[in-house]
Structures are given as structure tokens and as C-alpha cells.
Amino acid sequence: MGAAALHAVTELGSGSTTIVLGHGLGGDQTQWAPVAAALAEHARVITFDIAASGRCAPQVFSPERHSSVLGFADDIAAVCRDLGVRRATFVGHSVSGLAGALASVADPGLFSRLVMLGSSARYADDPSTAYVGGFSAEAIDGMLDTVRADYERWSAGFAPLVMGNPSRPEYSEEFARSLRRYSPEVAYTVFKAAFRCDFRAYMHRVSVPTLVLQASEDPAVPLAAAQWLADEIPGARLQELRAHGHFPQVVAPAEVIGALGRFGVPG
Numbered sequence: 001m002g003a004a005a006l007h008a009v010t011e012l013g014s015g016s017t018t019i020v021l022g023h024g025l026g027g028d029q030t031q032w033a034p035v036a037a038a039l040a041e042h043a044r045v046i047t048f049d050i051a052a053s054g055r056c057a058p059q060v061f062s063p064e065r066h067s068s069v070l071g072f073a074d075d076i077a078a079v080c081r082d083l084g085v086r087r088a089t090f091v092g093h094s095v096s097g098l099a100g101a102l103a104s105v106a107d108p109g110l111f112s113r114l115v116m117l118g119s120s121a122r123y124a125d126d127p128s129t130a131y132v133g134g135f136s137a138e139a140i141d142g143m144l145d146t147v148r149a150d151y152e153r154w155s156a157g158f159a160p161l162v163m164g165n166p167s168r169p170e171y172s173e174e175f176a177r178s179l180r181r182y183s184p185e186v187a188y189t190v191f192k193a194a195f196r197c198d199f200r201a202y203m204h205r206v207s208v209p210t211l212v213l214q215a216s217e218d219p220a221v222p223l224a225a226a227q228w229l230a231d232e233i234p235g236a237r238l239q240e241l242r243a244h245g246h247f248p249q250v251v252a253p254a255e256v257i258g259a260l261g262r263f264g265v266p267g
Contacts, residue, residue, distance in 0.1 A: 001057070003078035007048040008055035013040025017266055018085055020046045020111075022076060024094030024118070025190050026155075026179040027247075028054025031093070034253035035260075042266035046088075048079055050096060052186045053178075063189050069095060069197050073102035080110060089265055091115040093249060094220070095194045101233075105205045114206065115260065117213040118246050120225045121232075122198040131200070132224035140195045147191055151184035162220050164245025171250055203232040210236035211263045213256070215248040239263075
């Protein structure tokens with residue numbers, strides 16, 4: 001079975017432009033549904049489920065390989081290779097944005113453009129460099145301890161925190177259900193990979209036009225971390241969205257579609 005089948009790839013639309021959409025931890029490819037449908041009117045659009053998520057085959061997840069974001073980057077490259085995709089536009093949310101950037105560094109011809117939505121190169125603050133990641137090392141350690149000790153309670157609180165938009169509780173309820181598809185050990189592995197990562201040293205090697213999209217009042221990624229990415233990646237630019245929370249593609253898909261269009265992504 002090829003990587004595309006293992007990752008439950010869905011293809012929509014057609015055209016000379018190929019757009020690959022990657023979702024973040026705890027979600028699945030359906031979070032892109034409104035955006036994918038709009039983009040598919042003018043382009044070939046590919047969505048997939050990352051390791052341990054959605055309909056991705058269980059054997060894809062490796063406790064060793066996915067203890068680093070590099071494992072998710074390798075998966076993106078494998079899906080593209082299996083589909084014969086080169087020079088695509090990659091739009092990655094959260095950890096998939098970082099994984100897409102790392103895949104681009106490893107293979108500069110893989111993508112022609114990169115969009116990092118709510119992504120971070122490092123979540124922990126680094127006082128030695130004045131870097132603001134949004135979390136102290138102690139807070140991350142405490143969070144991971146709770147993930148391992150009482151994952152159901154943690155996921156019930158994490159979902160509404162990061163989704164925001166309390167007037168639409170169905171969004172956080174669906175994300176909480178999605179989060180609970182992880183076992184506690186899988187959740188600990190993948191969230192540790194994300195929240196303890198530090199890939200700042202790689203970001204200056206991204207060589208394709210890059211848009212950093214950042215929602216306002218994102219509890220997972222502060223504006224300072226998004227601005228750092230835009231400053232570090234050569235030629236990148238930051239666009240702040242009006243949407244609140246960590247999932248603008250879910251709560252405000254039209255705004256995301258508009259931002260992609262201004263970046264030259266057909267839709």
C-alpha cells in the first residue's frame with residue numbers, strides 16, 4: 001500500500017496548480033473541507049490525514065519516528081512522492097506548517113510556495129535569545145504530565161481553549177472528539193514532539209515564497225512567534241487574520257481563502 005492510501009488521501013478538482021493541505025495535531029483532513037472545496041474550483045487539491053489521526057492507517061504511526069516533527073515532514077514528502085507531486089503549493093496548519101517547511105528544506109523542489117498557518121518553530125520561550133514561544137518550559141512539562149496522567153480531562157479542557165469562539169461550542173466539541181481518538185501514549189508522543197521542538201536553526205534555509213498566516217488571540221502561538229518566522233524565513237511575510245483561536249480554517253474559512261488568494265493561491 002502506497003503512502004497516499006495509508007494517509008487516506010482525498011483529491012478534489014483539477015488544474016495546472018496542485019495545492020496540498022496538511023492539518024494539525026488532534027484534527028483530521030475534514031477541518032479543511034470548506035477551504036478545499038473553494039480551492040478545488042480552480043486547482044487540484046490534496047488533503048490527507050497525518051500519522052495517528054483521522055483515517056490514517058494505524059501502522060503509519062511510529063513512537064520513534066513521530067517523536068520528532070521530522071517524522072511528519074518525511075510523511076508529507078512520501079505522500080507527495082507517491083502522487084508524483086512536485087512544485088506544489090503547501091498549506092500547513094500548526095505542526096503541519098512546520099513539517100512542510102522542514103520538508104521544503106530537505107527537498108527545495110518539492111513545493112513552489114509555502115503557507116504556514118498558526119505554526120511555530122519553538123513553543124517554549126527562550127530567555128537567552130529573547131525568543132517568545134508562548135509557554136515556559138515548566139508549563140510545557142506540566143501539560144505533558146497531565147496528558148500522560150489524565151488525557152481525557154486534558155483534552156476536554158484543551159479543545160475549547162485552543163478553538164476559542166465560545167459562541168460556537170460545536171467547534172470545540174468536535175475537536176475534543178477528534179482528540180480522544182488518540183490513546184494517551186500516542187497523544188503524549190506527538191504533543192511532546194510539537195511542544196518541545198526547536199527548529200529555529202532550519203528556518204533561514206526555507207527557499208520558497210512563504211506566507212505566515214496568524215489568527216489573532218491564538219492561545220497556542222503568540223503573534224511574536226509568527227513574526228519571528230516571517231522575519232527569519234527569507235522573503236516571507238506575515239498576515240494577521242481577524243479570526244480568533246488556533247483554527248481559522250475551521251471558524252473563518254472565507255478569511256483564510258481570501259488570504260490565500262492574495263498570496264496567489266487560486267481559489
